[in-house]
Structure formats: C-alpha cells, structure tokens
Amino acid sequence: ASITYEFAGFTSALPNEDDGMSTLGFLEKPELDRVLASTSFLIDDATGALIEADIFFNSAFPWSVAENGESGRFDVQSIALHEIGHMSGLGHSALGETELRESGGRRVIASEAVMFPIAFAAGSIAGRTPRADDIAGISDLYPDGDFRQLGSISGRVTKDGRPLFGAHVVAFDPASGALVGNFTLNAQGQFSIDGLSAGPHILRVEPLDDADIDSFFESTRTVDLEYRVTYANRLIVVSRRGDSGPVDIEVARK
Ligand SMILES: [Zn+2]
Missing domain, CATH: 2.60.40.10 (Immunoglobulins)
Incomplete structure (x- = not known):
C-alpha cells in the first residue's frame, strides 16, 4: 500500500478530546471491560472532512511493549496496528473463529486478519503482522503500483x-x-x-x-x-x- 506513518513526537494531549490533533494514548476506562482500545473520528458535518482521529488504549488492562510479548499482558503493537487500520479507514474482517469463554466474552481460536474484531489472548504477538486480507484492504484504499497488477x-x-x-x-x-x-x-x-x-x-x-x-x-x-x-x-x-x-x-x- 502507499500509506506510511511516522512517529511525530510525544504530547501531553489526551485522546478522545476534540483538539484538532490525532492522538494515541492511554485512558483509564474500567467500565469498558471488553474494550482494549478504540478509534474515534471527528468529522466536519458540513464538508465531510476528517478533522482528527484519536486512538485510546484502556489502561484498565495490563499492557506490554516487550519484544517477544509478555504472558498475561496485551501487546501494544498488535492492538495499535488494528486501531491504526481503523484510523486508516478499514472496517473489520470476518476471517477468524472464536469460542465462548466460561468467564464470559469470546476467545480467538484462529484469525487470518489483524482486522478481526476480537484480539488474540494476552501474551500473543500474532497481531503484529498484517495478513493477506489486511494488505488487500489497505491497498484497496491506498493503492500502489504493485496492487494494480493484482x-x-x-x-x-x-x-x-x-x-x-x-x-x-x-x-x-x-x-x-x-x-x-x-x-x-x-x-x-x-x-x-x-x-x-x-x-x-x-x-x-x-x-x-x-x-x-x-x-x-x-x-x-x-x-x-x-x-x-x-x-x-x-x-x-x-x-x-x-x-x-x-x-x-x-x-x-x-
Ligand atoms: Zn476493531
């Protein structure tokens, strides 16, 4: 795909504030007990222009930035990739299978897309790698020369x-x-x-x-x-x- 992102710097701004800046950051939201992270959009109603998009990570969950992941903790990179997919315009992919957990919620058995709506279990770093379905989706939105050969x-x-x-x-x-x-x-x-x-x-x-x-x-x-x-x-x-x-x-x- 022809889209790239680069690190712009740290900020004291918070996500989910309508401040004209697209911010990624943590917020403590224990009431959202099924939401690891989410992406929100601020759109100009008159023109349809996208003003900003924020990604919040729920600090009520345990997180990790360890290179190989960390048992019992969610991988920031994996979840960020999914949310940046949303930020870039992607919806969810249905390429995955889940089962009900006894404790409630669903567990991913297998997934063939970073954009599958349910994250891999804590400790997994499988979500760091875009799959064929993710690549096709983002390339469809931001095509480059290679994509046009397909x-x-x-x-x-x-x-x-x-x-x-x-x-x-x-x-x-x-x-x-x-x-x-x-x-x-x-x-x-x-x-x-x-x-x-x-x-x-x-x-x-x-x-x-x-x-x-x-x-x-x-x-x-x-x-x-x-x-x-x-x-x-x-x-x-x-x-x-x-x-x-x-x-x-x-x-x-x-
Ligand atoms: Zn999602």
Missing part, C-alpha cells in the same frame, strides 16, 4: 433466487494459502474481492457469526444468517490486472 473476483450471492446482503465471501489461493474476504454490500447481493494474485482460487460463501453482527454492520441492517456454507462449483481463475467476470453463487438452505 486481479479480482466479483459476482453475486443469492438465496432462493433473491439477492443476499451481508454474506461473507472468501477467496482462498491454494498456491499461497492467502485468504481474502469481503461481503455482499448492496441490495443486488453483489461482492468484489480485490488484491488477489493470479491463479485459481476457491470461493466460499458463509454466514457471519451470529454472536457478532454488530462488529460488521449497523444494527439497522438486516443480515440473513439462515444458510449453509456454500462453495462456488468451480475454481475461479484470477488473471493479472483482470476481473474473474461475474460469479453467481446460490447458497444452500439450512
């Missing part, structure tokens, strides 16, 4: 012949192991997955995890989850700088 898969998802909104569509490249996902994002049930390397891909459509719709879509949107994981009935061949042409997938009923 290809895409687009198409439409239906259920009972009708367009399906909010379906998670994932392209898997068996040659590299890369997974890149997107959603059907309009009333026509259309999707587009960009930033794919040339070659055959396996395409899978799956419903979002019903425990966590709010991390992906506004609560005003209705997302149908009543269908089974469905694969495209052929390998989809991606060409350099080209699109696959429309791939239509009718999902299987539950």
Whole structure:
C-alpha cells in the first residue's frame, strides 16, 4: 500500500478530546471491560472532512511493549496496528473463529486478519503482522503500483433466487494459502474481492457469526444468517490486472 506513518513526537494531549490533533494514548476506562482500545473520528458535518482521529488504549488492562510479548499482558503493537487500520479507514474482517469463554466474552481460536474484531489472548504477538486480507484492504484504499497488477473476483450471492446482503465471501489461493474476504454490500447481493494474485482460487460463501453482527454492520441492517456454507462449483481463475467476470453463487438452505 502507499500509506506510511511516522512517529511525530510525544504530547501531553489526551485522546478522545476534540483538539484538532490525532492522538494515541492511554485512558483509564474500567467500565469498558471488553474494550482494549478504540478509534474515534471527528468529522466536519458540513464538508465531510476528517478533522482528527484519536486512538485510546484502556489502561484498565495490563499492557506490554516487550519484544517477544509478555504472558498475561496485551501487546501494544498488535492492538495499535488494528486501531491504526481503523484510523486508516478499514472496517473489520470476518476471517477468524472464536469460542465462548466460561468467564464470559469470546476467545480467538484462529484469525487470518489483524482486522478481526476480537484480539488474540494476552501474551500473543500474532497481531503484529498484517495478513493477506489486511494488505488487500489497505491497498484497496491506498493503492500502489504493485496492487494494480493484482486481479479480482466479483459476482453475486443469492438465496432462493433473491439477492443476499451481508454474506461473507472468501477467496482462498491454494498456491499461497492467502485468504481474502469481503461481503455482499448492496441490495443486488453483489461482492468484489480485490488484491488477489493470479491463479485459481476457491470461493466460499458463509454466514457471519451470529454472536457478532454488530462488529460488521449497523444494527439497522438486516443480515440473513439462515444458510449453509456454500462453495462456488468451480475454481475461479484470477488473471493479472483482470476481473474473474461475474460469479453467481446460490447458497444452500439450512
Ligand atoms: Zn476493531
């Protein structure tokens, strides 16, 4: 991607203050007992311009900046990378699996995106490395020359012949192991997955995890989850700088 960040210096300014500065910093928010960090935006209502974006890290949690991570402490770099993804315009990726913990909340079993909404457990530094899905997302927003050499898969998802909104569509490249996902994002049930390397891909459509719709879509949107994981009935061949042409997938009923 063509976006870079550099350290500008230390400040005594606090995050989440409307001061025209984009600030990363710690705040003590024990009442937010499921929030490690979050990114907020201040937008000019009249022009739509972004005035500032702040990232706050919740100092109610234990943190670490140790090179190899630290048992029982959350890795600042990993969580900062996720939040800087938001600051740069990325939403959440659904490429991950979680399970319920007995103590409440969810534990990540596996994740293929830094932008997965739930962090790895304390002690992990796995979130320091952007994955294929993160790289495709940020490159789509800030493309460079390399990104423009890549290809895409687009198409439409239906259920009972009708367009399906909010379906998670994932392209898997068996040659590299890369997974890149997107959603059907309009009333026509259309999707587009960009930033794919040339070659055959396996395409899978799956419903979002019903425990966590709010991390992906506004609560005003209705997302149908009543269908089974469905694969495209052929390998989809991606060409350099080209699109696959429309791939239509009718999902299987539950
Ligand atoms: Zn997030």
